Amino acid sequence: xxxxxxxPKYLFRKEGQNVTLSCEQNLNHDAMYWYRxxxxxxxxxxxxxxxxxxxxxxxxxxxxxxxxEKKESFPxxxxxxxxxxxxFYLCASSxxxxxxxxxxxxxxxxxxxx
Amino acid sequence: xxxxxxxxxxxxxxxxxxxxxxxHSTISGNEYVYWYRQIHSQGPQYIIHGLKNNETxxxxxxxxxxxxxxxxxxxxxxxxxxxxxxxxxVRPLGNEKLTFGTGTRLTIIP
Numbered sequence: 596x597x598x599x600x601x602x603p604k605y606l607f608r609k610e611g612q613n614v615t616l617s618c619e620q621n622l623n624h625d626a627m628y629w630y631r632x633x634x635x636x637x638x639x640x641x642x643x644x645x646x647x648x649x650x651x652x653x654x655x656x657x658x659x660x661x662x663x664e665k666k667e668s669f670p671x672x673x674x675x676x677x678x679x680x681x682x683f684y685l686c687a688s689s690x691x692x693x694x695x696x697x698x699x700x701x702x703x704x705x706x707x708x709x
Numbered sequence: 710x711x712x713x714x715x716x717x718x719x720x721x722x723x724x725x726x727x728x729x730x731x732x733h734s735t736i737s738g739n740e741y742v743y744w745y746r747q748i749h750s751q752g753p754q755y756i757i758h759g760l761k762n763n764e765t766x767x768x769x770x771x772x773x774x775x776x777x778x779x780x781x782x783x784x785x786x787x788x789x790x791x792x793x794x795x796x797x798x799v800r801p802l803g804n805e806k807l808t809f810g811t812g813t814r815l816t817i818i819p
Contacts, residue, residue, distance in 0.1 A: 599752075626805065637796065637809030638753070645805070653806065685752050692805035697743070700752030 598622065599701035601686050606706045608680075616671045616704045618686035624699075626692035627669035631655060632683040632703075641684075644669055645692040673706065680708045713797045718814040721791075727784040729813050731797030734778040740801045742773060744782045746793040747812070753796065756782065792817045 599620045608614045620627065626645050630638040630653075640653030644663040658677025663669050669688075673680045683705050687698040714732040721727040733742065743758040757764055757771045759780075764771045770783040784791055796812040 628805075630809075635811065637811055638807070639809075640806050643805055683750075687752070694741075694800060694802050694804045697755035697758065698807060699755070703750070703752050705750075 599686060599688055599699060601684075601701040601704050604702065604704060606704055608706070608708050610708055611675045612708075613675060614673050614680075614706065614708075616673065616684055616686075616706070618669045618671065618701060620667055620669075620686075620688045620699075620701075622688055622690075622699065623666070624688035624690050625666070626689045627663070628687040628689075628698060629653075629659070629661065629669070629671045630685045630687065632685060638685060641671065643692065673708075680706060682706060713799055713810055715795075715797050715810065715813045717811070718816070720816050720818050721784075721787045722818050723789060724786055727787040727791065727815060727817070729782040729784075729795050729797075729815065730779065731782070732779045733797070733799045736777050736799050737801070739803075740799045742771065742777075742780050743798040743800055743807070744769070744771065745796045745798065745807075745809075746791075747796070748790075748793045753809075756795075758800075787815075787817045789817050789819065791815065 602617045628643040629641040632638050642661045644650040660672045685703045686701045689696045689698045744756040745753040747753040759771045773780045794812040
């Protein structure tokens, strides 16, 4: 089946540790996105990538880093500099970043930092 | 980007049509109306989008008023699986970003 996979579904870390969230897609999409969702809130854009080896900051990039070495993969690292890392993280992809197409979302990773 | 206003919550009886309103009075000419929904603890799911004409697909219909200042998403025969938070998003063509508000929590009542 084509789609977006995120792993793991639940992740627990101690404060001060960096953690990397996985996002893989086999849809052959050029664009990929990372969003964060807090309880009762909408999604906020962290980073996006329009093409391999290129990415741009979204609205809340501080404390996060990404890489796009392969078309199908867009991992997100939550660094110790992120003040409130506990959240639900969602990865998405679309055929391109023109805004013409809808975005397809993965199932999400719920990160808890204590 | 234009701001959207949606009711916080709505109920609908199973088997009836669910009509979800959205106000976007500051929408501009190149902005599309998108609808997504999010079932609890899952990623959002695309439903439908439109510019000024009414649109229909296998999931829903989208009715956009002539002045484009509001729209209604219609789920023709709601089932329990349609219980979710529904987001109305206004997105300029060429904008890579989806700006999600808090949406409408739709509960389908058996």
